[in-house]
Amino acid sequence: MSKSANAAAFVVLSMLALAAPALAQGKAQKHGFGIGRAATAAEIAGWDIDVRPDGQGAPPGSGSVKAGEEVYAGKCAACHGEFGESAGRWPQVAQGKGTLASHDPVKTVGSYYPYLSSVFDYVRRSMPFGDAQSLGNDELYAVVAYLLFLNDIVDDKFVLSKETWSKVKMPNAGGFFADDRETSEKAFWNPKPCMTNCRSDAKITGRARVIDVTPEDKTPRRGVD
Amino acid sequence: MSEDKGPKGTSRRGFLAGAAGLAAGSAAPRALADNVKNLPPNVPDWTRALGDGVAVRTYGNPSKHEKHVARRDVSWLTATPESSVSFTPLHQLDGIITPSGLCFERHHSGIAEIDPQDYRLMLHGLVNKPLMLTLADLKRFPRTNKIYFLECAANSGMEWRGAQLNGCQYTHGMVHCVEYTGVPLKVLLEEAGLKTNAKWIMAEGGDAAAMNRSIPLAKALDDCLVAYRMNGEMLRPEQGYPARLVVPGWEGNIWVKWLRRLKVGDQPWETREETAKYTDLLANGKARKHTFVMDAKSVITSPSPQAPLQQKGFTVISGLAWSGRGKVKRVDVSLDGGKNWRSARIDGLVLDKACVRFYFEIDWKGEPLLLQSRAIDESGYAQPTKDDLRKIRGVNSIYHNNGIQTWHLKPDGEVENVEVG
Numbered sequence: 309m310s311k312s313a314n315a316a317a318f319v320v321l322s323m324l325a326l327a328a329p330a331l332a333q334g335k336a337q338k339h340g341f342g343i344g345r346a347a348t349a350a351e352i353a354g355w356d357i358d359v360r361p362d363g364q365g366a367p368p369g370s371g372s373v374k375a376g377e378e379v380y381a382g383k384c385a386a387c388h389g390e391f392g393e394s395a396g397r398w399p400q401v402a403q404g405k406g407t408l409a410s411h412d413p414v415k416t417v418g419s420y421y422p423y424l425s426s427v428f429d430y431v432r433r434s435m436p437f438g439d440a441q442s443l444g445n446d447e448l449y450a451v452v453a454y455l456l457f458l459n460d461i462v463d464d465k466f467v468l469s470k471e472t473w474s475k476v477k478m479p480n481a482g483g484f485f486a487d488d489r490e491t492s493e494k495a496f497w498n499p500k501p502c503m504t505n506c507r508s509d510a511k512i513t514g515r516a517r518v519i520d521v522t523p524e525d526k527t528p529r530r531g532v533d
Numbered sequence: 534m535s536e537d538k539g540p541k542g543t544s545r546r547g548f549l550a551g552a553a554g555l556a557a558g559s560a561a562p563r564a565l566a567d568n569v570k571n572l573p574p575n576v577p578d579w580t581r582a583l584g585d586g587v588a589v590r591t592y593g594n595p596s597k598h599e600k601h602v603a604r605r606d607v608s609w610l611t612a613t614p615e616s617s618v619s620f621t622p623l624h625q626l627d628g629i630i631t632p633s634g635l636c637f638e639r640h641h642s643g644i645a646e647i648d649p650q651d652y653r654l655m656l657h658g659l660v661n662k663p664l665m666l667t668l669a670d671l672k673r674f675p676r677t678n679k680i681y682f683l684e685c686a687a688n689s690g691m692e693w694r695g696a697q698l699n700g701c702q703y704t705h706g707m708v709h710c711v712e713y714t715g716v717p718l719k720v721l722l723e724e725a726g727l728k729t730n731a732k733w734i735m736a737e738g739g740d741a742a743a744m745n746r747s748i749p750l751a752k753a754l755d756d757c758l759v760a761y762r763m764n765g766e767m768l769r770p771e772q773g774y775p776a777r778l779v780v781p782g783w784e785g786n787i788w789v790k791w792l793r794r795l796k797v798g799d800q801p802w803e804t805r806e807e808t809a810k811y812t813d814l815l816a817n818g819k820a821r822k823h824t825f826v827m828d829a830k831s832v833i834t835s836p837s838p839q840a841p842l843q844q845k846g847f848t849v850i851s852g853l854a855w856s857g858r859g860k861v862k863r864v865d866v867s868l869d870g871g872k873n874w875r876s877a878r879i880d881g882l883v884l885d886k887a888c889v890r891f892y893f894e895i896d897w898k899g900e901p902l903l904l905q906s907r908a909i910d911e912s913g914y915a916q917p918t919k920d921d922l923r924k925i926r927g928v929n930s931i932y933h934n935n936g937i938q939t940w941h942l943k944p945d946g947e948v949e950n951v952e953v954g
Contacts, residue, residue, distance in 0.1 A: 340662075340723065340724040340726070341673070341674060341675075341720075341724055343666070343670050343673050343674055343724065344664045344665060344666040344667070344670045344724070345664075345665050346662060346663060346664065346665065347655050347656070347657055347663040347664055347665040348665075351655065351665060352655065352657050352663060355655055355737075355793065355794055356657070356794075356796070357743070358735055358737065358745060358796065358802055358804075359802075360798070360800065360802050360803070361800075361802075361803050396612065397611075397612035398612050399612075408814060408818035408819075408820075409816065409817055409818030411929075413814055413818075413929050415809060415814075417809075420808075420809055420820075421805075421808060421809050422803065422808050423803050423808065425802075425803065426803055426804060426805045426808045426809060427805065427809075429745070429802070429804055429805065430804065430805035430809075433737075433742070433743035433745065434641070434642065434741070434742050434743055437613075437615075437616070437642065438615075438642075438741070440642065440741040440742070440743065441743070483818070483819055483820055484808070484812060484819070484820050484821070484822040485819060485820075485821060485822070486821070486822060486823050487821055487822070487823050487824040487825070487826075488821065489821075489824065489826075489828070492925060493917075493925055495921075496828075496914055496915060496916075496917050496921075497912065497913045497914050497915075498913065498914075498915045499862075499909060499913035499915065501865070501874075501907065501909070501915045502874070503865070503873070503874045503875070504873050504874075505872065505873065506871060506872055506873070506874070507870075507871055507872050508872075509869075509870075509872065510869060510870025510871055510872060510903050510939075510953040510954075511953060511954055512903075512941060512951045512952070512953055513695075513951075513952045513953060513954035514695040514696045514951060514952035515696060515941075515949055515950075515951050515952075516696040516697055516698060516699040516838070516949060516950035516951070517699060517949055519695075519696070519697050521607075521609065521697060521698065522607075522698050522699040522700060522703060522838075523605060523606075523607055523608070523703075525605075525700075525839060
C-alpha cells in the first residue's frame with residue numbers, strides 16, 4: 309500500500325471511530341455502559357459489614373457479657389475507662405441516664421443510642437481506635453454485650469447473638485423524630501425580613517475574649533489579608 | 534490612628550498593626566515592618582537576580598510569604614488529632630472557590646493513603662448486577678463539573694451557648710466550596726440496575742473509620758456525584774483521594790471520603806453517625822434525626838477577629854453566604870447589630886448550593902460597629918438570629934447552628950466575636 313493510500317484508509321477509519329461514540333453521547337447502551345465488572349460473592353462478603361436495626365447483616369457468632377469483660381479490659385478500657393466512664397478525654401460510652409434534657413447532656417450507648425445496630429455496626433467497623441476491624445465475630449458480640457451490661461441494659465448472664473438480638477431494648481429508642489424544620493421553623497421562611505428599626509438598640513451581652521479559648525495566632529499580621 | 538511614618542522606617546501599616554496588637558493583648562499577632570532596601574528609590578534583590586527557572590516547582594506551592602495562610606485546629610476540642618478538625622482560614626480568602634489545600638479537614642480516623650491502583654468501589658445490595666469498579670473505570674463514565682459548598686453540620690457548634698471562639702476561621706471555617714469533577718451517582722446506580730424495592734443507599738469509606746451514612750434514593754438519583762477531582766486536580770488525600778461522595782447542600786458528614794462501597798437497601802441503616810452523632814438534641818431531651826439539609830447561612834470574613842481593620846476611610850466588608858436549599862438570593866448587612874439592614878452586593882457566580890461572595894462598602898470613620906450579615910435563599914428562608922434559633926432548639930444541639938454572627942468592630946480596628954441582646 310502506498311503511503312497516501314494508507315493515510316486515506318486511516319482517515320476513513322477515524323471517521324468511523326468518531327461517528328460511533330458521537331451516537332453514544334451521554335447515553336448508556338441497552339445494558340448500561342458496560343464499564344467495570346461484576347463483584348464476586350467472595351469480594352462482597354469481605355467488605356459487607358453493615359448491620360441494620362433489624363439485625364440484617366449481623367455475622368454468625370455469639371458472645372457473653374463475661375467474655376466481653378475480658379475483651380473490653382484488654383482492648384477498650386485504656387481509652388473508654390474501666391466502667392465506660394472515659395479515661396481522660398476519650399468518649400464516655402456508659403451511663404448518663406436522665407441527662408438528655410439537662411444543661412449537660414451525657415450521650416452514651418445507654419443514654420442516647422436508639423438501636424443496638426448503631427453501636428454494633430460502629431464497633432465492628434471502627435473500634436478499637438487504631439486497630440479497626442481486628443475483632444473476631446465472637447469478640448465483637450462479647451464486647452458489645454459488655455457495653456450493654458455497663459449501661460444496665462442486660463444482666464451479667466446475657467449472651468448476645470443473632471438469636472438474642474431482638475431481646476435488647478435500648479432505653480432511648482423513642483428519643484428521636486424525623487427532621488421537622490419546615491414546620492417547626494416555618495417562621496424562618498420570611499423572604500422579606502425587616503430592614504429598618506427592626507429592634508431596640510443592640511447591646512453586647514457576651515464576648516469571646518472573656519472566655520479566652522481561642523488558639524493564639526503568632527503569625528505576623530500582614531496588610532494584605 | 535496616625536498617618537505618620539513610624540520610627541526607624543516602620544511603615545504606617547506596620548505601625549498601625551503594632552498599635553492594634555498592643556491593644557489586643559496576647560492573642561494579637563506580631564506586626565511586620567517594611568524593609569526599606571526593597572522600596573523606591575532602591576532597587577530590590579528580586580529585580581536584580583534571576584529567579585528559579587521553569588520546572589523547579591513542578592507542582593507549585595503558594596509563595597513562601599503566605600505561610601501564615603493555614604488551616605488551624607483547636608487542640609482542646611478533641612482527644613486526638615486523628616479524629617479532629619482543622620478549619621478553613623476564611624478570613625484570608627476571597628471569591629467563592631476554596632484552594633484545595635485550605636479546605637477544612639474533618640477525619641474520624643486520620644487520612645487514608647490509598648494507592649489508586651488498588652482503589653475499588655463496590656456497588657451492591659438491591660441491584661441487578663453488583664459492580665466492582667476501579668478508578669480507571671470511574672473515569673470512563675460520563676462526567677460532569679459542579680461547584681458546591683460543603684459545610685460540616687458542627688460548623689459554629691461551639692457557639693450555641695454564646696460567643697466563644699474569636700475568629701471566623703474557628704466559628705465558621707468548617708465550610709469550603711470547590712469545583713468537583715465526577716460521575717453522577719445516578720449513572721452508577723443505573724449501571725448496576727436498581728431493584729424495584731430500592732429506597733435508600735448506604736455509602737461507606739475505606740479509611741480506618743469506615744464511615745457510613747444512609748441517603749434516601751431520591752437524593753442519590755437527583756444530584757449526588759462520585760467525585761474524583763476538585764478544582765481540576767485529583768482530590769487531595771485529606772478530601773478523600775481518590776474518590777468521595779458529593780451530596781449537594783447536605784451536611785458534610787454524608788459526603789463520605791475514600792468511598793469504597795455503595796449498598797442499596799430498602800430502609801435507612803441508622804448508623805452511629807446518623808443517630809449518636811449528627812442528630813440535633815433539643816431542650817426537652819428529644820432529638821431530631823435525618824436533618825440533612827444545611828440551612829442558609831452567611832458570615833463576614835473581613836473585617837473579623839483575625840482580620841482587623843488597619844485603616845479608616847473606604848472599607849470593603851467582605852463575606853460568604855450559602856444555602857443547602859438552592860441559590861442565595863440576597864445578603865443583607867447590618868452595622869448596628871441587626872437594627873437596620875441594607876442589601877450587600879453579590880459579586881461573581883451565583884450557583885445552586887454553592888457559596889456566593891458579597892461585598893458591602895462603607896466609609897469607616899473609626900466609630901464602633903456591630904457587624905452582621907443575613908442570607909436569604911431562593912426558597913424564601915432568611916437566616917435567623919442566634920436567639921431565634923435557641924428559642925426553638927435550646928443550646929444542646931451542637932449541629933446546624935446557622936444563626937446570624939455579630940462582630941464588634943472597635944475604634945482601634947480590632948474585631949471581637951460578641952453576642953448581642
